[in-house]
Amino acid sequence: MKSFLIIVLCISVTCTTLAQKPKAVEAMKNETAASIQSDYDTYKELALEIWDYAELGYKENQSSALLARTLEENGFAVETGVAGMPTSFVATYGSGSPVIGVLAEYDALPGISQDNTPTRSPVDGKSNGQACGHHLFGAAAVATGIAIKQHLESGKLKGTIRVYGTPAEEGGNGKSYMVRAGLFNDVDAVLHWHPWDKTGVIGTSTLANKTAKFRFHGIASHAAVAPENGRSALDGVEAMNAMVNMMREHVPQESRIHYVITSGGEAPNVVPEYAEVFYYVRHPKKDVVQSIFERIVKAAEGAALGTETSMDYEIISGSHDLLINNTLAENMNTNLQRVGGVIYSEEDKNFAKTLQESFLKKAPDVSDAAQIYPTGSLPLSGSTDVGDVSYMVPTVGLLIATWVPGTSPHSWQAVACGGTDIGIKGMMVAAKTMALTAIDLFTQPKLLVDAKEEFIEAKGDYVYKALLGDRQPPLDYRD
Known part of the structure; x- marks a missing residue:
């Protein structure tokens, strides 16, 4: 009890100190958003290179290496091949607490080849496609990590930022093996996002x-x-x-x-x-x-x-199902509102209108991409290995419109949008929102305390056990 009171007292003192510097935090957030935006072309090139590779789960050799190399060139210490998966990595910068993790995915799907035009056009000699936008997912995570690293390097923030390269989300459960290996045991909070046709913070669970x-x-x-x-x-x-x-x-x-x-x-x-x-x-x-x-x-x-x-x-x-943390979701929603939704150019709108002709049902107005939906109003009916992470550490994520509203994931339309500025603009919204949320996690100790308390209560007496048992990663599952 005595040590707990000391921790609370330290947190209280820290929060009081930080409360005296709200302008500094606001300035840091503005600087961060502007810095990420200024590197638009850099992160676009990064994402499109992975989009072009379109590598399947556990075979993402070029994609994983590119992301890891980018982080290493920006000062991160990178460990590859973790948890028995050759295309996984953990990239770390900084030291001490808090430790904030950011998830990165990069695997493609088989049989959905498509170029970046709004009509059905498979790429000759290529059968795979980034039909779930994981190339955008990975690049945004890297952008977030680098933005926070710059503040750690300058001394504006203290703690550790860690980017997790998680392979084979599509049926391979890369994150589950990383959780099982204890790679999240010392993390205070984890951020993630996923490409979608609408924008909002995730507030409902998955299957x-x-x-x-x-x-x-x-x-x-x-x-x-x-x-x-x-x-x-x-x-x-x-x-x-x-x-x-x-x-x-x-x-x-x-x-x-x-x-x-x-x-x-x-x-x-x-x-x-x-x-x-x-x-x-x-x-x-x-x-x-x-x-x-x-x-x-x-x-x-x-x-x-x-x-x-x-x-x-x-x-x-x-x-596992996704364990929602409302404390973190509320904070992330505030930052998302600050960043704003995805704004289409006239070129984007023309692309979208042509693409909509391929839909089986009437599609919503393309301006819907700019709308930010209330937290929890975008239900997720699928499954994700982020669920395993969420049972180990407080986790929060968001969905961002990276393909034309009305389009579904795992479609050629999603592949097409992911190869254009429609996808890249959504990716940048995600990167900025995660980075601003990370800044709050580094500068508001009480936010982490509240999130941890909610996490403990929600998890109850459950002790994590991987549903996939003790098997080794199925590195050949896409053969």
Whole structure:
């Protein structure tokens, strides 16, 4: 109790000191926003280079190296290949507390190649595309880190800024392995963002998920001459799928179960010796995901028993739901309002109007990109490995319009916008907002105390445990 009172007293004294210098903090924020904007072309070039690489998860060799090298050239100490992932890195500048982390992503998606024009136009010889804007994500994180480093270097701020290069967000769960390895254990707060078609601070959670590949092994035989000698691995898969589909009636309605048969045999006249099905399970709560997954495993075991095949499975990924920190979200929203939304030029508007002709439904007015939505009003129905980070340290993030309003992620339209100033302008809004929020975290100790208290209360007695178990990163999951 005595040490706690000393900490509170120190915080109180520090806050009083800082309260006497509001003009200095305001001047620092103005300087930071202007500095980031002045480097528009530099960060645009950085982002577009990664957009052009369009490297898949755990294969982002050039993208990761470019971001790490940029940070190293700006004075950061960079450690690469952390947590068993060759394309991961941790870049650190400064020393002591507070330690503020910024997340960077950079992986692309397969099968969504597109150039930066508003009509469907895949790039010859390229199959991947930055359809979720992770090239923008990574570049903005680097811009944020460098902006804060400059203030640490000059002595205006004290503490540590750390940029995390997190590979394979799209199904590879790079952050989960970094959390499991203890790389966030000493961090006081983490900032992140994500490209979107609207702008606002994230105030609602995501879906926890767990994925696995179920592999059935049977006996091959001629399907016409000697079918009685065969045991179909595909029958095992189909029996499993049938049972899981019946199970849908008996799971919480917020649940999501998806699957795809990734291997079903080679020819109709050969009883399949091997078959594989890939499952995703999602729910707003991590414990429900785990419960449903265990029931799916039972269905797979039953299917194998009934078809006289054998079955094994491999957990591919797993991520927690996102633990929201309202204390940090309120602060970030204040800074976002200060920075403002994304303003389209006439050229941007013409691009957007042409792009809208490809939409399946009527798109909103393109001026919607400039609107800042209330915190929590932009629901997230997907999953992200940021959720794992949020169960280790107070975490806050925002969505920024980087593609034309009405466009969805994982689309060629998103790839096209990400290769133009439409995407870059959104990226700059994100970088400025995160940098200004970081300044508050460095200069307002009470903000961190309040965020930590909320975090502890929200987490309760839960002790983090990776949903993906003790498996090593699936570096070949995109092969």
